[in-house]
Amino acid sequence: MAAHAHTVKRYRGLMDWLTTVDHKKIGILYLIAGGLFFLIGGLEAILIRIQLIKPMNNFVSADTFNELITMHGTTMIFLAAMPLLFALMNAVIPLQIGARDVAFPFLNALGFWTFFFGGLLLNISWFTGHVPDAGWTSYVPLASPTYSEGAGVDYYVLGLQIAGIGTLLGGINFMATIINMRAPGMSFMRMPMFTWTIFITSALIVFAFPVLTVGLVALMFDRLFFANFFETAAGGSGVLWEHIFWVFGHPEVYILILPAFGIISEVVSTFSRKRLFGYSSMVFATVLIAFLGFMVWAHHMFTTGLGPVANALFSIATMLIAVPTGIKIFNWLFTLWGGSIRFTAASLFGIGFIPTFVMGGVTGVMLASAPADYQYHDTYFVVAHFHYVIVGGLMFGIFAGMFYWWPKMFGRLLNETLGKITFFTFFIGFHLTFFVQHFLGLLGMPRRVWTYLDGQGLNGMNLISTIGAILMGIATIVMLINIAVTSLKRPNAANDPWEDGRTLEWSIPSPPPEYNFKQIPLVRGYDAWWKEKMEGKKAMTPAEPPGPIHMPSPSILPFFMSVGLFISGFGFIYDKLFLAIGGLAVTLICMLLRSVFDDHGFHIEEHEQEKGVTA
Amino acid sequence: MSTHQHAEGQLPHEPEKATLEGRNKILGFWLFLGAETALFGTLFSAFLALRHNIGDGPSPQHLFELPMVFAATMILLTSSLMSVFAVQAMHRHKVKEMVGWLIATIVLGLAFLGLEIYEFNTYVSEGHKMTTSAFSSSFYTLVGFHGAHVAFGVLWIGLLILQIFKKGLTVVTAPKIYVSAIYWHFIDVVWVFIFTVVYLMGKVG
Numbered sequence: 001m002a003a004h005a006h007t008v009k010r011y012r013g014l015m016d017w018l019t020t021v022d023h024k025k026i027g028i029l030y031l032i033a034g035g036l037f038f039l040i041g042g043l044e045a046i047l048i049r050i051q052l053i054k055p056m057n058n059f060v061s062a063d064t065f066n067e068l069i070t071m072h073g074t075t076m077i078f079l080a081a082m083p084l085l086f087a088l089m090n091a092v093i094p095l096q097i098g099a100r101d102v103a104f105p106f107l108n109a110l111g112f113w114t115f116f117f118g119g120l121l122l123n124i125s126w127f128t129g130h131v132p133d134a135g136w137t138s139y140v141p142l143a144s145p146t147y148s149e150g151a152g153v154d155y156y157v158l159g160l161q162i163a164g165i166g167t168l169l170g171g172i173n174f175m176a177t178i179i180n181m182r183a184p185g186m187s188f189m190r191m192p193m194f195t196w197t198i199f200i201t202s203a204l205i206v207f208a209f210p211v212l213t214v215g216l217v218a219l220m221f222d223r224l225f226f227a228n229f230f231e232t233a234a235g236g237s238g239v240l241w242e243h244i245f246w247v248f249g250h251p252e253v254y255i256l257i258l259p260a261f262g263i264i265s266e267v268v269s270t271f272s273r274k275r276l277f278g279y280s281s282m283v284f285a286t287v288l289i290a291f292l293g294f295m296v297w298a299h300h301m302f303t304t305g306l307g308p309v310a311n312a313l314f315s316i317a318t319m320l321i322a323v324p325t326g327i328k329i330f331n332w333l334f335t336l337w338g339g340s341i342r343f344t345a346a347s348l349f350g351i352g353f354i355p356t357f358v359m360g361g362v363t364g365v366m367l368a369s370a371p372a373d374y375q376y377h378d379t380y381f382v383v384a385h386f387h388y389v390i391v392g393g394l395m396f397g398i399f400a401g402m403f404y405w406w407p408k409m410f411g412r413l414l415n416e417t418l419g420k421i422t423f424f425t426f427f428i429g430f431h432l433t434f435f436v437q438h439f440l441g442l443l444g445m446p447r448r449v450w451t452y453l454d455g456q457g458l459n460g461m462n463l464i465s466t467i468g469a470i471l472m473g474i475a476t477i478v479m480l481i482n483i484a485v486t487s488l489k490r491p492n493a494a495n496d497p498w499e500d501g502r503t504l505e506w507s508i509p510s511p512p513p514e515y516n517f518k519q520i521p522l523v524r525g526y527d528a529w530w531k532e533k534m535e536g537k538k539a540m541t542p543a544e545p546p547g548p549i550h551m552p553s554p555s556i557l558p559f560f561m562s563v564g565l566f567i568s569g570f571g572f573i574y575d576k577l578f579l580a581i582g583g584l585a586v587t588l589i590c591m592l593l594r595s596v597f598d599d600h601g602f603h604i605e606e607h608e609q610e611k612g613v614t615a
Numbered sequence: 616m617s618t619h620q621h622a623e624g625q626l627p628h629e630p631e632k633a634t635l636e637g638r639n640k641i642l643g644f645w646l647f648l649g650a651e652t653a654l655f656g657t658l659f660s661a662f663l664a665l666r667h668n669i670g671d672g673p674s675p676q677h678l679f680e681l682p683m684v685f686a687a688t689m690i691l692l693t694s695s696l697m698s699v700f701a702v703q704a705m706h707r708h709k710v711k712e713m714v715g716w717l718i719a720t721i722v723l724g725l726a727f728l729g730l731e732i733y734e735f736n737t738y739v740s741e742g743h744k745m746t747t748s749a750f751s752s753s754f755y756t757l758v759g760f761h762g763a764h765v766a767f768g769v770l771w772i773g774l775l776i777l778q779i780f781k782k783g784l785t786v787v788t789a790p791k792i793y794v795s796a797i798y799w800h801f802i803d804v805v806w807v808f809i810f811t812v813v814y815l816m817g818k819v820g
Contacts, residue, residue, distance in 0.1 A: 103639040103642075103643060104639065104643060107643075168650055171646075171650075172643055172646045172647055172650065173643070175646050176639055176642045176643040176646060179642060180635070180638060180639050180642055181635075181639075206646055206649050206650045206653075207649065207650065207653045208653070209650070210650045210651070210653040210654035210657065211653055211654075211656075211657045213654060214654055214657035214658055214661065215657070217756065218661060218752075218756065221745070221752065221756060222752075225745055225746070226745070226746040227745055227746065227752035227755075227756070228670075228746065228747075228748055228749045228751070228752045229661065229665070229749060229752055229753065229756075231749070234668075234670050234746075234747075234748050234749055235665060235668025235669065235670050235748045235749035235750065236665065236668070236749040236752070237664060237665065237668075237749070240661060240664050240665070243660075244657060244660075244661070247657070592774065595774060595775075595778070595791070596774070596778065598782070598787055
């Protein structure tokens with residue numbers, strides 16, 4: 001083996017981050033980029049709420065308001081929530097399954113950079129003055145060239161297309177990783193719950209994102225090449241866009257929430273010091289939710305006029321999802337039941353998640369009832385519902401995951417006091433903002449409208465909602481302060497900083513060395529690390545002798561491939577064919593180089609391992 | 616873990632599956648084809664939803680020349696067979712034979728592309744353009760996506776042939792040949808559906 005040790009250039013500083021193929025560093029990149037977009041999306045939300053603080057307000061113009069709601073939704077879903085999940089996935093999954101990296105480290109880097117440049121392209125629209133303003137669902141004919149003339153919707157189409165490539169690559173990568181790279185002894189039914197949910201989420205990504213790709217291509221052809229997919233006058237169909245968008249869009253919401261379920265399962269189990277209740281039913285429920293998630297897209301289209309039979313079927317299918325979701329809720333409650341619970345910031349977010357998400361679920365079943373939906377449709381009731389599941393569900397999950405895995409990612413525990421302040425401010429702010437919106441919706445306040453009249457009984461609740469939004473903003477600022485304060489501290493986290501860690505990531509140093517596991521561990525049961533600890537062992541039993549570890553080389557190609565797509569996107573938006581083709585050529589040439597020059601990687605010899613190469 | 620530990624020695628019977636990297640590549644590629652299935656599935660759905668909306672343009676019965684499309688189908692099916700022979704030759708470590716079959720694969724692929732370009736050209740001259748109707752837009756997008764996949768496959772397999780000349784058959788190059796072959800079969804299967812759904816159903820109305 002030693003004969004194959006290749007010398008490889010190792011970069012430092014910025015070049016290290018641009019060329020890294022290490023899943024832990026890519027996780028940090030996702031966290032930073034996703035966090036940045038989260039702040040942008042959050043700022044947009046605050047601006048929306050300030051506009052709605054009083055009737056007939058003139059804080060932003062109607063056009064700007066349209067741009068704000070469009071960009072807020074698009075940014076939060078595609079550029080904040082998903083990347084933050086990808087951050088945790090990257091940071092944790094290979095560690096949880098006892099692997100040294102993901103199946104395709106190069107593709108992992110490529111996935112990050114395409115997401116990043118796609119997001120950049122979308123957000124550059126603020127500076128060019130052509131901002132997407134047709135809603136995050138970009139329904140036609142509003143988004144058609146007839147009614148959205150400028151380049152705004154083109155930014156949406158191409159930005160999401162490029163970012164979507166990154167997401168798809170990530171989905172394929174994590175599926176292959178979880179299938180092929182598990183440590184010896186880790187059967188599917190011994191995988192941690194977070195790994196299971198990421199596995200299922202990745203499968204959803206693989207089958208849902210290509211649908212969005214086609215939808216965006218069709219809209220792009222309509223807008224740029226005068227095709228007629230959605231042009232009614234030439235035989236096209238606007239309803240087709242709705243179908244395509246929601247065939248993607250509904251699985252997308254499960255892509256978002258399933259990882260949160262996984263995080264909550266880990267956090268609740270760890271901080272109750274108990275094995276997750278009903279593990280196999282949790283797995284079953286996850287798979288069932290994912291399966292049903294593909295069968296329910298038309299519940300977003302009850303008022304489109306598909307007819308009573310279609311509405312009835314989609315209505316029932318949607319309500320069915322409450323069953324596996326209910327299984328999960330009860331399993332978490334039974335895990336907490338009789339546990340010796342520790343109320344850390346992570347576990348507070350985990351415990352706060354449960355009632356909040358249940359409320360989102362209840363309104364979900366209400367919305368699933370097609371006749372009643374005619375009343376709720378396009379009102380703030382819907383806004384309240386999906387913020388309860390996405391913020392109250394997903395964001396609580398992400399916060400819980402961040403507090404929980406921060407020491408594993410950075411070697412430092414976040415400050416608990418500041419963390420609890422974040423939790424309580426965010427929790428109260430969240431419910432203030434969105435609870436009243438249920439009633440605003442029932443009173444008939446339409447969503448996506450930039451203002452409302454006085455004297456309709458909407459004033460007080462809108463004011464409360466805005467105050468709540470500002471509280472959530474404060475909570476986010478406290479979180480940022482926490483991150484800043486923590487990063488100034490010396491690394492202090494032990495291997496198993498919560499002391500009750502159950503899964504493999506807690507059996508190795510925080511942060512782990514570049515190669516994660518010096519020796520791949522042998523997994524002897526569910527909650528592999530907990531099992532060893534309970535038998536009095538201080539480390540996992542290795543499954544292989546120590547030896548030189550093979551590592552993939554860093555590469556700048558993923559960065560340039562994404563820059564190529566970014567340039568090409570600009571070319572398409574502004575009808576500059578040479579830019580469009582030139583950008584694609586850059587990407588294709590990088591692909592060619594990647595194919596022609598083999599990556600031999602390099603080895604970390606045993607004596608270098610002892611010195612402890614840091615991640 | 617080394618990617619090329621067998622390179623100098625004896626090549627295993629299935630060199631594409633000899634390393635973890637190779638096995639990852641094959642699994643990842645199958646998953647990618649799953650995504651491609653969803654992609655073409657959506658394109659087919661859009662086409663099926665819009666195919667009767669021909670507007671002022673020519674009808675599919677008037678446009679489609681079945682004998683030529685049938686010839687194209689046969690050419691593509693044969694090229695898929697050629698890539699099967701290439702993989703079989705690879706398993707027998709007959710590198711020259713494998714390259715021969717690969718060249719046959721891309722020559723037939725190019726013939727298919729030639730016919731498709733000729734076909735599209737004829738359609739455009741008959742007033743069936745991208746902008747004519749919803750039918751024409753979804754037709755060109757579906758069949759064009761397939762054509763682009765064929766073109767990419769031809770370039771890719773061409774590049775792999777050059778790599779085989781340079782690097783020989785190793786546990787690094789073998790998985791590439793293998794996944795390019797499953798890609799090629801996948802494109803072939805998609806075409807079978809296009810032939811049925813677009814052309815045959817178009818002819819009978």
